[in-house]
Amino acid sequence: MSTIVYILITAVVCLGIGFYIGRVLLVKLFQDQETQSKQRAQQIIKDAESRAESQKKEKMLEAKEHFLKLKAEHEEQANHKKNIIIQNEAKVKQREVLITKQQEDLKKKEQETDAVREKLNKQLEGIDQRKEELEAQYRDKQAKVDKDHHEILSKLERIANLSAEEAREQLVESLKSEASTRASSYIKDIVAEAKLTATKEAKKVVIETIQRTAAEHAIENCVSIFNIESDDIKGKIIGREGRNIRALEAATGVEIIVDDTPEAIIISGFDPVRREIARLALHRLVADGRIHPARIEEVVAKTKKGIEEEIVEIGERTAIDLGIHGLHPELIRMVGRMRFRSSYGQNLLQHSREVANLCATMAAELGLNVKLAKRAGLLHDIGKVTPEEPELPHAIIGMQLAQKYKEHPDVCNAIGAHHDEIEMTAMISPIIQACDAISGSRPGARREIMESYIKRLKELEETAHSFEGVNQCYAIQAGRELRVMVDAENVTDERAQELSFDISQKIEKEMQYPGQIKITVIREMRSVSYAK
Numbered sequence: 001m002s003t004i005v006y007i008l009i010t011a012v013v014c015l016g017i018g019f020y021i022g023r024v025l026l027v028k029l030f031q032d033q034e035t036q037s038k039q040r041a042q043q044i045i046k047d048a049e050s051r052a053e054s055q056k057k058e059k060m061l062e063a064k065e066h067f068l069k070l071k072a073e074h075e076e077q078a079n080h081k082k083n084i085i086i087q088n089e090a091k092v093k094q095r096e097v098l099i100t101k102q103q104e105d106l107k108k109k110e111q112e113t114d115a116v117r118e119k120l121n122k123q124l125e126g127i128d129q130r131k132e133e134l135e136a137q138y139r140d141k142q143a144k145v146d147k148d149h150h151e152i153l154s155k156l157e158r159i160a161n162l163s164a165e166e167a168r169e170q171l172v173e174s175l176k177s178e179a180s181t182r183a184s185s186y187i188k189d190i191v192a193e194a195k196l197t198a199t200k201e202a203k204k205v206v207i208e209t210i211q212r213t214a215a216e217h218a219i220e221n222c223v224s225i226f227n228i229e230s231d232d233i234k235g236k237i238i239g240r241e242g243r244n245i246r247a248l249e250a251a252t253g254v255e256i257i258v259d260d261t262p263e264a265i266i267i268s269g270f271d272p273v274r275r276e277i278a279r280l281a282l283h284r285l286v287a288d289g290r291i292h293p294a295r296i297e298e299v300v301a302k303t304k305k306g307i308e309e310e311i312v313e314i315g316e317r318t319a320i321d322l323g324i325h326g327l328h329p330e331l332i333r334m335v336g337r338m339r340f341r342s343s344y345g346q347n348l349l350q351h352s353r354e355v356a357n358l359c360a361t362m363a364a365e366l367g368l369n370v371k372l373a374k375r376a377g378l379l380h381d382i383g384k385v386t387p388e389e390p391e392l393p394h395a396i397i398g399m400q401l402a403q404k405y406k407e408h409p410d411v412c413n414a415i416g417a418h419h420d421e422i423e424m425t426a427m428i429s430p431i432i433q434a435c436d437a438i439s440g441s442r443p444g445a446r447r448e449i450m451e452s453y454i455k456r457l458k459e460l461e462e463t464a465h466s467f468e469g470v471n472q473c474y475a476i477q478a479g480r481e482l483r484v485m486v487d488a489e490n491v492t493d494e495r496a497q498e499l500s501f502d503i504s505q506k507i508e509k510e511m512q513y514p515g516q517i518k519i520t521v522i523r524e525m526r527s528v529s530y531a532k
Contacts, residue, residue, distance in 0.1 A: 224267040224275045226282050234258050236291045237265065237282070247293035251300040252278040272340035277303050311336035318349065322356050324375050328405035335378065337385040348385070351439055352378050358435035363428060369410075373428045376414035379407070380432050383415075395419045419512075459511060464503055464519075469495070481518040482507075488525040496523045 228234065238245050238258055245256050254274050257266040267278045281303045285291050288299075312329075315336030319327050327335070338349035359377035363370045383397030399416030410426035417424040418433045457475040464473035464484050469491040473484045484503065486496060500521040507517060 224279050226265045226267055226279055228263050228265060228286060230263065233286055234265065236289075237286075239291065239293075243293060244291055244296065247296045248278065248281070248300070251297050252281065254278045272342065273307065273337065276340055277307055280307070311339070314339050314349070318353065318378070322353065322374055322378060324356075324371075324378060331379065331382065331401070331405055331407075334382050334385045334401075338381070341385055346440065348381055352381055354439045355380060355432070355435045358438055359428070359431050362431050362435060366431070368427055368431070372408055372410050373414075373431055375408070376411040376428055376432050377435060379411065380415050380418050380436060393419065393421050395421045456511070456513060460507065460517070463507055463510065466506075467499060467503060469499070479513065479517065481520065484519065484521045486521060486523050488523050491523055493523060496521045 236244070237248075237256075239247075245258065249256055252274055255268040256278070257268055259266070265282070267275050267282075277300065281296070281300045284299050284303065285296065288295075312333055313336070315327075315332035315334070318335050319325070319332060335349070335352070338352055339347070341348040356374045356377035359373040360370050363373035379398065379402060381394065381398065382401055383392075383394035383399075386397055386401070395416050395418055399412050399422070402412045402415050410428055413422070413424065413426040414429040414432040416422045417426075417429045418436050420433075424430060424433075457479050460475045460479060460482050461473050464470055464482055469486050471485050471487050473482060475482055482503070484499070486499065491499065500519045503521075504517075504519045507513075507519070
């Protein structure tokens with residue numbers, strides 16, 4: 001028991017001693033670490049102070065350098081401005097010297113002018129005196145001349161047995177005849193000279209324009225031919241008791257003609273858009289094989305929608321091809337509808353594209369606005385494709401449409417004036433008219449109705465017959481030439497020239513025609529005798 005107690009006491013004492021020793025060592029360790037930390041902190045502070053000092057010195061140096069640089073720039077700018085001021089002062093001094101010199105010169109010139117004025121005044125006084133003397137001499141001579149003239153007239157009247165008035169009338173009549181002959185000759189010379197100058201340049205521009213514009217000839221009829229593979233399909237298209245064909249005609253508004261023509265069906269109608277809808281609908285129905293009234297109405301409705309989309313696409317493509325931008329969507333749709341219209345057999349879209357290209361070329365040659373000319377050329381016949389049919393010329397309708405959709409005033413005037421319905425106020429208006437005539441009057445471009453063609457030829461002959469001295473006249477070369485035979489006894493050669501000019505002027509004022517008409521006046525003298 002005593003041993004255990006002794007061991008425990010010994011253990012407690014050792015533990016206390018160990019704790020004390022450990023505490024002393026730990027305190028010492030902490031003190032050493034604190035001392036090291038203080039030394040390290042002092043070292044860090046010293047380093048920081050040294051770095052701050054060095055940075056301070058660097059910043060001071062940079063600030064000094066920047067200040068010196070700014071000072072140098074400021075001095076340089078000040079010197080530059082000073083130099084400019086010195087130069088301006090020098091210029092001002094030079095101008096002052098120049099102005100002073102000019103003032104001195106002006107004073108000298110004024111003095112010289114005063115001297116010259118005094119000299120001229122003296123000369124004018126002498127001239128006035130001389131004028132009075134000459135007037136007095138003239139009056140004396142005039143009185144003597146009048147007296148001599150009176151005596152000569154009296155002698156002439158006695159010799160010729162005519163009074164002065166009668167002689168004057170005869171002289172005037174002879175002068176009138178001579179003046180008329182000379183005037184005719186002058187007119188002929190002037191016309192010839194004008195043709196050699198103005199017409200030469202005009203023809204050059206027109207020919208170059210035509211040569212640089214290539215166009216296809218498109219002739220359309222009022223019927224379309226739908227080809228089929230066999231005649232058996234005709235029965236399907238007709239349907240029982242003709243119900244299919246009646247439904248197709250009612251849906252499209254055209255006439256379907258099924259006759260003995262092998263492997264063909266004729267689609268007749270004045271509206272090309274309707275004919276195209278009918279043709280495409282028939283193609284789809286025949287390809288599908290299901291042909292009955294309900295299917296016909298469905299296919300025609302889809303075809304109409306597709307045609308409307310195609311019309312818009314054609315209009316947009318045309319505008320892009322011609323480089324025309326900013327057209328109203330409704331105008332683009334009307335341009336697309338031109339593809340399915342014709343004018344005297346000439347496709348309207350092709351004609352408008354051709355006119356636009358011709359206008360652009362001619363405007364460029366003449367130095368005018370090419371874009372406006374091309375725009376007006378494309379839209380000049382836009383009045384022909386309106387859904388309504390008002391009783392107005394297509395040029396006026398087109399002008400109203402262009403104004404409605406905010407087109408340029410020059411474009412509107414060119415559209416409205418290209419058939420002379422209104423006055424031309426824009427520079428491009430005559431170009432549109434000329435290019436429209438060029439495109440329409442080319443051989444083979446258009447096909448006129450026979451009745452209007454014959455009527456125009458008769459009007460030509462009647463116009464020539466209205467002049468005095470005309471015996472016969474004939475319109476030949478499809479109305480391009482008018483030959484006029486005159487009475488040789490009543491019409492002189494000079495009058496024949498005047499007659500051809502007068503007929504041409506009357507035709508220009510009273511008639512409308514494509515291209516130009518040549519008027520040939522023939523004066524033939526025939527002497528006939530019989531041998532018996």
